[in-house]
Amino acid sequence: RTHTSPVRYIQSSSRPRLPPLAFAFDIDGVLLRGPHTIPAARRALDMLNGVNPMGVTIPFILLTNGGGLGEEARRHKLSSQLGVEIHSNQIVQAHTILKSVVHKYADKPVLVLGGRNDEIRKVAEDYGFKHAYTTLDVLAWKPEVWPFHNLTPEERASVKPADFSGIPISAIFVFHDPRNWSLDIQVILDVIRSRGIVGGPYLDPSPTSNQQSLPPVELVLCNPDLLWKSDFPQPRLGQGAFREAFQAVYQAVVGARYPCVQYGKPTKATYEFAESVLRDRLEEFSGDRVDEMPRVYMIADNPESDIAGANAAGWPSVLVKTGVYDPSRGPPTHTPSYIAEDVEEAVRWAIEREM
Numbered sequence: 117r118t119h120t121s122p123v124r125y126i127q128s129s130s131r132p133r134l135p136p137l138a139f140a141f142d143i144d145g146v147l148l149r150g151p152h153t154i155p156a157a158r159r160a161l162d163m164l165n166g167v168n169p170m171g172v173t174i175p176f177i178l179l180t181n182g183g184g185l186g187e188e189a190r191r192h193k194l195s196s197q198l199g200v201e202i203h204s205n206q207i208v209q210a211h212t213i214l215k216s217v218v219h220k221y222a223d224k225p226v227l228v229l230g231g232r233n234d235e236i237r238k239v240a241e242d243y244g245f246k247h248a249y250t251t252l253d254v255l256a257w258k259p260e261v262w263p264f265h266n267l268t269p270e271e272r273a274s275v276k277p278a279d280f281s282g283i284p285i286s287a288i289f290v291f292h293d294p295r296n297w298s299l300d301i302q303v304i305l306d307v308i309r310s311r312g313i314v315g316g317p318y319l320d321p322s323p324t325s326n327q328q329s330l331p332p333v334e335l336v337l338c339n340p341d342l343l344w345k346s347d348f349p350q351p352r353l354g355q356g357a358f359r360e361a362f363q364a365v366y367q368a369v370v371g372a373r374y375p376c377v378q379y380g381k382p383t384k385a386t387y388e389f390a391e392s393v394l395r396d397r398l399e400e401f402s403g404d405r406v407d408e409m410p411r412v413y414m415i416a417d418n419p420e421s422d423i424a425g426a427n428a429a430g431w432p433s434v435l436v437k438t439g440v441y442d443p444s445r446g447p448p449t450h451t452p453s454y455i456a457e458d459v460e461e462a463v464r465w466a467i468e469r470e471m
């Protein structure tokens with residue numbers, strides 16, 4: 117595995133020092149638009165690989181609310197899309213943070229949602245979830261769960277046979293953006309209202325139901341994005357929109373929103389997790405402990421997720437105009453350190469500011 121090691125700053129002391137800055141790049145709307153690479157992205161990453169006034173390599177991570185694949189599979193895709201070698205330990209996706217909590221659920225049955233059925237189960241199992249089920253598994257078990265979707269042959273080939281009448285789901289993890297919102301909302305509603313046993317009696321808070329002893333099912337979401345920028349002229353609905361759709365149904369049916377755990381940008385948990393990933397990356401680069409972090413520049417397209425999170429984390433940020441943010445609709449809802457046309461201008465501005 118080749119990886120570019122930086123031309124290190126050598127001071128009078130023998131210990132090498134890293135450049136005074138590092139970067140955290142958002143992906144959708146900054147580096148990619150759907151499957152297409154934004155042309156400025158390759159030029160920006162060249163600047164980090166030594167094409168800069170000091171001729172040094174500047175470390176970076178990718179910090180995205182996207183996901184659906186494991187970090188190793190995603191890194192191969194991103195390396196070819198971006199034309200630079202990306203390493204799996206440089207990628208923080210919406211669900212990467214679940215690696216830090218999986219130990220609490222490793223032996224418990226969980227429901228995992230988002231992306232393609234077989235892919236998201238593999239991501240969950242690779243993280244350590246030993247009993248990961250999908251909404252298509254539930255539909256394959258009892259098609260009457262949701263009469264309006266017939267499994268395609270490809271979907272049927274990806275299901276894990278199970279009898280859910282005896283499988284108490286302990287938690288629901290929305291890893292990535294769900295594909296079949298109606299089926300997913302129906303199954304989540306059944307799991308939550310029956311406290312884990314799909315098809316079991318609803319146990320909404322009512323003094324009479326004797327199964328109150330069953331603990332409530334945890335609902336964990338990994339990406340709060342209401343909107344995101346793909347390769348359509350207007351932004352697309354993201355996982356945050358799915359959450360709102362579910363909560364609206366739950367409110368209408370049960371009378372209140374359901375408490376949930378939310379990860380993803382701009383949450384503090386995700387920025388703290390990303391900073392620990394970047395610190396590990398810096399220590400790999402410098403070959404030594406990193407006592408003082410360099411200034412981390414967040415390069416991003418979505419004020420509500422990227423800039424809000426960077427501001428709260430104390431990271432300087434650059435908002436680009438190639439994604440969700442549309443300057444024609446007025447100033448951004450969260451103020452960045454700088455607004456740039458694209459990621460190349462953003463990186464150049466940050467380097468000139470620090471070097």
Ligand code: G3P
Nearest residue numbers: 143144180181182341344
């Ligand atoms: O599903 C992806 C989308 O919500 C945002 O991705 O890379 O802009 O954080 P990104």
Ligand code: MG
Nearest residue numbers: 142144145417
């Ligand atoms: Mg984005």
